[in-house]
Amino acid sequence: LEEANESVIIDITSVTNATEFGAQQKTVMIIDDEEPPTVTLFVDQASINEEGGTTTVRVTLNFASAQDVTVTLGKTGTATENVDYTLATTIIIPATVPQATATLTSLTDLLDEEEQTVIIDIASVINATENSVQQRTVTIIDNDPLPTVSLSVGATNIGELGATSTTSVTATLSAVSEKIVTATLTKTGTAIETTDYQLAGSITVPAMAPSAFVTLVAVGDLFDEFDETVVIDITGVTNGTIGSPSQRTVTIDDDDATPTVTLEVGETTLVEKNGTTSTPVTLTLSAPSNLAV
Numbered sequence: 001l002e003e004a005n006e007s008v009i010i011d012i013t014s015v016t017n018a019t020e021f022g023a024q025q026k027t028v029m030i031i032d033d034e035e036p037p038t039v040t041l042f043v044d045q046a047s048i049n050e051e052g053g054t055t056t057v058r059v060t061l062n063f064a065s066a067q068d069v070t071v072t073l074g075k076t077g078t079a080t081e082n083v084d085y086t087l088a089t090t091i092i093i094p095a096t097v098p099q100a101t102a103t104l105t106s107l108t109d110l111l112d113e114e115e116q117t118v119i120i121d122i123a124s125v126i127n128a129t130e131n132s133v134q135q136r137t138v139t140i141i142d143n144d145p146l147p148t149v150s151l152s153v154g155a156t157n158i159g160e161l162g163a164t165s166t167t168s169v170t171a172t173l174s175a176v177s178e179k180i181v182t183a184t185l186t187k188t189g190t191a192i193e194t195t196d197y198q199l200a201g202s203i204t205v206p207a208m209a210p211s212a213f214v215t216l217v218a219v220g221d222l223f224d225e226f227d228e229t230v231v232i233d234i235t236g237v238t239n240g241t242i243g244s245p246s247q248r249t250v251t252i253d254d255d256d257a258t259p260t261v262t263l264e265v266g267e268t269t270l271v272e273k274n275g276t277t278s279t280p281v282t283l284t285l286s287a288p289s290n291l292a293v
Contacts, residue, residue, distance in 0.1 A: 037062050039069065039130055041121075042059075043058070043138055045138070049106065057102045061099065068095050072125070073090070073121065082107075088102040093128075111177060112145065147177050149171050151169070153170070153216070153250055169215070173210055180204060180206060182203070182239070184202050185232055185234060186235040189229035189249070197252060198219065220255075267279035
């Protein structure tokens, strides 16, 4: 049994047929020569659920000691203590007992997130030694659903040019996420991309952000034309799911004036039977038009 050094204190308590030569006391030290025990670290479960998950962290001696053994734990990993889990920093193995435990408990939240790890080391030991360098990892498995992504626009009608020729296109999450969420956009409608408007093909919502937006920009021209539409859909989501609404329509209002028409003829006089019997009749527009005139 490994134990502290012990002492034997010897006194003369009584004498028969003689007297004690003053008060006397002698001490004999018994030096312990046993090697201290070694400590081994265990965890009962390597993976636990986020909600209500627990696992036992166990420190075990190779033989019991006559002294209390104190084990200090080091805790690292991607999980944050007191936010994602709780675990005592020290475990005390009482004298004559071969092992002791502490409980690692996960803390639930409402965030969709990656699986997180708790890495446990033996940082120091009192009255024993570590059984070589040891490390145990516990994975906390997330139980929160993926957020849904809905779509909105700042304005449903914009002009071709000027201050009103842009609008925001926003992706909003049903709940913030610790992951980056990307919504893929598909664009249809009567307007032609790059010719009539410009718009990114996806919206990326940063981790822990509730939303993000891109800008739809109309491209002006000089043609009189019908108002044109841009139909925007969310067709795919990374680290999320498609919510509602997932489709928005923006109308680009034409701002070009209706062209004027000028009539011209080649000859103003025609001879009925002989000479010039025909003349060109020409209609000229003041500006090109995308509409039939």
